[in-house]
Amino acid sequence: MPSTKEMLNRIYGLLYKNFGPQHWWPGETPFEVMVGAILTQNTSWGNVEKAISNLKRAEVLEPQKLLKLPTTKLAEFIRPAGYFNIKTKRLRNFLKFFMESYDGSVKKMEAVSLSKLREELLSVNGVGRETADSILLYALDKPIFVCDTYTYRILTRHNLCGEEADYDELQSIFMDNLPEDVKLFNEYHALMVRVGKEFCKPKPACEGCPLKILF
DNA sequence: GACCAGGCACATC
DNA sequence: GATGTGCATGGT
DSSP states (O other), rough: OOHHHHHHHHHHHHHHHHHHOOOOSOSHHHHHHHHHHHHHTSHHHHHHHHHHHHHHHHOOEEEEHHSSOOOHHHHHHHGSSSHHHHHHHHHHHHHHHHHHHHHTTHHHHHHOHHHHHHHHHHHHHTHHHHHHHHEEEETTOOOOOOOHHHHHHHHHTSSSSSSTOHHHHHHHHTTSSSSSOHHHHHHHHHHHHHHHHHOSSSSTTTTTOOOOOOO
């Protein structure tokens, strides 16, 4: 029985060989990544893209401009991303935090330590662990591993964790067994989403998946 | 029409 | 502390 470390290396190798580099996050600027991270909560990326292009077309994809928008207008723009009422609130909560604590400056945010930033992000209503970690890794290049529903399926289906594993446990499995490397964390998570979208369905589970390690 | 998608907060027990 | 539920659009 290979060690967890060995399994994680095999999985990464297979994913990279099959799919190559993913060039994540699919956003042009760190701020766009932050907005996308909130909009993609439990939502397919295609719908998020529609919402983001609405914001771009209206030329409001900047923290100050988004905050100035009337709530109804903002909701209208992000409507395609689903849950638009609650996401309007969440986005505004984040924007307020971003403006009040960091003047809307990515540079100022980057200067703060990972643990302090993570705590601050998690204190924003509407920003949970996955969203916070996505912002930290993909917008701010901080070394933290992002987990999600695909991560969960891949780990459980390869017997790397139990069905009851929560987010922190999934994250520890990666962070305790991989070198602390922003580039690796970035690519690994992106590759899991890539294979996940295609093959890690609830059912039929794993059909045709190139990751045929244990199942 | 059913099922799914890169979660999260909140109510209730 | 655990378990259940609301939130909503768009693609397959």
